Amino acid sequence: MSESVTTTSQARAADVNTQGAARSVYEFMTSVKEVKKRSGQPEAFVADKLQASVEHALRSAGIKEKDLGRYLGRITGQVASRLQRTFDGHSTPTTQDIRDIVTSTIIDNNLVHVARAYLMFKSVPVNAATEKYGTGLTFNRYFTKDGVAPFDMLEWELRSAKITNEKGKIVFEQDGIETPKTWSQTAVNVVAQKYFRGKVGTPEREHSMKQLIGRVSKTMADWGRKDGYFASANDAQIFEDELTWILINQMAAFNSPVWFNVGVNPHPQCSACFINSVQDDMRSILHLCTTESMLFKQGSGTGTNLSNLRSSQEYLGGSNGKSSGPVSFMKGLDAFAGIVKSGGKTRRAAKMVILNADHPDIVQFMECKVKEERKAWTLVEAGYDSSMDGEAYGSVFFQNANNSVRVTDEFMRAVE
Template identity: 30%
Template sequence: MEARRENRELTDIELTENALAVLRKRYLKKNDRGEPVERPVDMFRRVAGNIAEAELKFRDGEEGRALYEEYYGRFLQMMLSRRFMPNSPTLMNAGRELQQLSACFVLPVEDSIDGIYDTLKHQAIIHKSGGGTGFAFSRLRPKNDIVQSTMGVSSGPVSFMAIYDASTDKIKQGGTRRGANMGILRVDHPDIEEFVTCKNDNDQITNFNISVAITDAFMEAVEKDGEFELVNPRNGAVTRRVRARELFKKIAYGAWLNGEPGVVFIDRINADNPTPQFPIESTNPCSEAHLPPYDSCNLGSINLSLFYSEEAGDVDWEELRETVRTAVRFLDNVIEQNNYPLPQIEEMSKGNRRIGLGVMGFADLLIKMGIPYDSEEGLAFAERVMRFIDEEAWEASRALAAERGVFAHYEGSRHEARGDRVRNATVTTIAPTGTISLIAGCSGGIEPLYAVAFMRRQADMEMPDVNPEFVRVARERGFYSEELMKKVAEQGSVRGLEEVPEDVRRVWVTSHDISPEWHVRMQAAFQKHTSMGISKTINLPNEATVEDVERAYRLAYSLGCKGIAVYRDGSREEQVLSTGKTA
């Protein structure tokens, strides 16, 4: 209680040098000369004020005013204490002219020139405003299929994806970040082989992450080593039969080669789609948000590293409960305050009211708890934390429904079928938190530590930059030495370093020390209690084989994951969006 009261009075935010640099460069409001005209604390005030304004839309007069004041304070404290951060577009744009607050959008791609080029324009509008876009090209007729009106032939999904890619190059997102896209094709599309190999060359379609939408029927055919039919979406005709295992291997080979394509288990995503009246065919660029066409999602993440209570030797569950509830209200308010790039998106987003509350700093919290990431205890802890957050988030959404009503598309939803009156179709999603974890100063999403320490070039000198918590532990346990820190920084991890006590080594594991199987199992543990998807990279060692990738895909499928993305060490120099934090 004491600590909480203290936190309520924060008037500024503690930031690392890196966090400050990122904010100055891309987040803070600037004048014509490009100089920041707000301090970080002003940015958080701007965001808290703008998001709290939604309170005034639901309650008039005194009551509205009081709610505004209360939530302005709560939202501000939640951010200044670094316990919660909304996704980047909210930080950048709330309370400013653009007012575009969402990170993720999905657009339809109809099988017509009008449809394809309308969406191309909509993609540009969304990128300009700072959002990422996802598309499924599955409804497009295959390459060389007939075009009635001209008696010509179609150039196929991959060629149109290349056009979207080229357009992305020209639009810088809100002047702040490069456009990111997800391109998806169903595994039964006749052009699937061209699609899965279209990024084998690293210089192609560089603004897209690509994923294959894998069906249950395909996985069954792989299991049985059977044949699988490729179907023309224009007329339902079977164009070809392929051996499922061969196609599966091609997909795995691409992922082995350079991490592309990933896969999403599309039938499973639809089986859990809370609004089945709007089927899902694609995801956002990092694949955590499963959205029907024209839907959007605004994300926010809780920094778990700050919820360890030393006194209790456990999570401060009360504090976490309060933060989850406030965060859900914050994200529901974002839907009201958002300036949508298209009327269709406004209709769908307000209709479904999808929000995606996630976590970051999970690896940091595990370390404080003394639990290794790659352990049964680690998995059990992950489930416990995420179940708690998910349940509390639903409670908050129910309370909001009582106060403000259920979401407009409630009728026909799975929530209606269960008689569960909630305000939001979804509540939880785990985002990569690429930048906001850097701002909050914690480990990204649910990823293990990227490194315990790394060598940093500073004033022409190579200096070890060591995780401050590790320095603290090293001093406390009496094994600190500059020489050792340098050693850790050179190899990134503490693996095999005898100078570090065994129990410390066991807890301070990095993504490279963890086997693919444990990565997948951790993703599956979080998925059990998450409404939408999980952004997670399954790290493979450089010497991993194509069969290892296949094994990881099968495991992900059998454990109930909604998709999987692997990355083999050293297989690619640059990623469209890197989920881990590199030095």
């Protein structure tokens, strides 16, 4: 018996060693060994340099010494894993590819202020050597004055922002917000709660409208400087000043994804609405779930026509079972929209679902929200919380989308 146990243990140990060796070979074969510089020339990829730059960003952002090792190990491990999955040893990343992966990984760990520090440390500053002028746009000053900063043309004061729910409970509060005197309290509340970056109560939290509008207008102007959009450096400065003045005086405003992402992410998602498509197969449906969720994460909304999906009365190929139908899949899509906070904030995602008037499930589609609303009323009458995020409406489907019926010209003429 003893000899048998020993033999079995040795076999297991040998198997573990074999698996470990195989894993080491796999990691070596799929690891990143080279990186392309800006010049296009390859150079050896040195993991220690990457780790050192992340550590520098963590320290610059004020991460405490006791937390440094934990964050450093987590971030570098995730970066290594993402690089391995993305480039799998068969393609060579550029320095920009690595920079983007590191930045997105840091942001995914809710360390936006560290991501900023990393970008400042790794980025090439906009200067005379990187600016392109000569064939771009020219601008004249309309609202601003040469040599006077747009922010200096306004009177400023400090205020507090506070938002309560329908029961009077405080759901957001921030003190010491620097704002123009002309701004309403509602504007201060909404902007501070929705668009300021960083965790409330921490040094990295934005606390001034100058910070918010400055990061957007300067980032956009810097893009133009680097990509040759302006005829001269003076035109670039006029553009930045005029845009800043327009925004700080509330004469115009960008959509939410711009405020969420510009000046924060290296490649920000700036569009508010995306139209998606879906095909009548499970892979495409699940891909739509992923696409919509990632768009919601960055603060954008989506719209999808589900008419390509077969109806709930049609059979599945090769079986006697029937399809779930578009309304059934809408439940899952609606749930993701309710779960994923738009732009990482407290609001829910914006979503539109469309079905053609001639789809066999059109009546079911038109009635689905009404039926769910009746369920919610029953729960409210039973004493459940009726607020937007309460138990009553949180227990029923189709609360996160606008349903629209798509009709043809022939349909409308028939109605006439």
